[in-house]
Amino acid sequence: MTGPEPAPLDVSPARPSVWRNLSFVWLVPILALALSLGLAWRSLADRGELIEITFANASGVTPGETELKYRDVVVGTVETVTFTDDLEKVLVRARVDKKVAPYLDTDTEFWVVRPQVTTRGVSGLSTVLSGVYIEGSWDKEVVGEPLVQFAGRDNPPLVLPGREGTRITLVATDGSLITEGAPVFFHGIEVGRLERPRLTVSSDAIVVDAFIQAPHDRRLNSATRFWDTSGFNVSISGAGLSVDFDSLSSLLAGGIAFDNVFEGGKPVSPGHVFSVYEDEASAKKSLLEEPKGAVVEVAAEFGETLSGLEPGADVRYGGIRVGQVTSIVAVVDDTSDGPGVRLMANLAIEPERLGLPAGSGPRETLDFLESATGRGLRARLATKNLFSAALIVELAEVPDAAQATFRRDATPLPVLPSVKSDLPDFTATAEGVLERINALPIEELLDQAIRTLGSIEAIATAEGTKAAPDAVVALLDDTRALVNDEATKALPGELRAAIADLRAVVSELREGGAVASLNETAASAREAAGSVAKATEGLPDLAARLEELVTRAGRLISAYGDRSDFNDETLAALREVRNAARSVSQLARAIERNPNSILMGR
Incomplete structure (x- = not known):
């Protein structure tokens, strides 16, 4: 008996492992691929943000070459340059560093740096060799989400973001007083810059933003006044002609200056509006001319031409501005002789400037004007x-003015009486000047000038004048020869020797007592001279008597005949007596003048 047969076994071959057939040789390309992917990812992660900047033009900007810089450090590169969809602007795409991208917000500004020559100087010269680049500016704070689209500037900003200071607004009626980039000065030191000026909505004024750097912006308050410093001022005063200008840079490029015209000004907030005046004098004078409170309108009627009077002209009282002319009108009146025209100027009066209390209204002002x-x-x-x-219109108190009244109830405005002005007649003055010029003896003056020139020419061409230089040269030669002569050179030595001999003689005389003897002799001579002087005091009387005697004798002898011998002899004797008297008189006068002459001789 056989037993049951075993069931057949389902045997399948073993599946080979994938890793079994994998060789270490494959690790090299795998690692290389992984490394490449990692580098690619890192490159994509580190290349930064792509931003877009629009410019009016991109002259010199090249993709892949033009750099984007911040404070002269490269933070990006331009990738593409194209147009916007409407072809109005140039669109520049640039890749910026991821560390910088979070700071690009609404305050960020970009502009192209190129070589530029302005009144402020030369800038961008480094781009001549390296090429143009895009400069960026932003603050250090991260506010909100970063932006990727920006509108570029045509010119560099005057004030970089993050700069500490205060931005204010200036208003001027004349655009020539303001230029973009002009400096702002305080006591001659540059403390700010002006930005681009622009028109107001109504186009009646020029507005410009100004940036005042810290800490000088703390000087801005309600007492601050700005004025133009471009150009120069020429003034004539008692001290003479003076030319004044602020600085050479402001003379060439223009500028604005400011200062506080009084103490105790109140602080102002950023964006405060200031007016710009023509010069420093006008700025300081504005303190007295700025409106104070409400104004009261009145009219003034004039019986003369108003040529030269314009709206805005001052109204002054006692030399102080108390208002201004608002308008000039002509009023037509119907009279029996036909229509008549009256010229009137409407005036805006400030009550406080008239000396009235603060808050005075029209009633108080009209009462004052009426009084x-x-x-x-x-x-x-x-x-x-x-x-x-x-x-201008001047309110003056005229003592001898004709009787007039203040028409308070006149319409449309109360009317002030007026008097004829004492304005000079420039036409008559000019005619008088021309008449005086015509009356000048021009021809006679010209003839005299011609004769004078002829005389000068004759003197210059004379032989003596021509010979004068030769004579001067000869004189100099003679002088030089005299100085160089041996005898002249020996004179100082001889003088020194003579002085030495004289000193020796004086010394000997002093030692021998000669000086004392001379003093005694001089004293004796002085006494003798005194005696002689006393003796000669009677000589003038004696001479007078002799003269009288001769005269009498002459009259006596004349009785004996002109041709007798007695007469001739007597006349000869008288002549001798007269000569003797004259000699005595001369001797007396000589002794009187110099009594010592009797002893010492003449």
């Missing part, structure tokens, strides 16, 4: 200054 009119207050025209034809 002042009774005391002789009148409106009259006056010139603004000596060298200007512009007119």
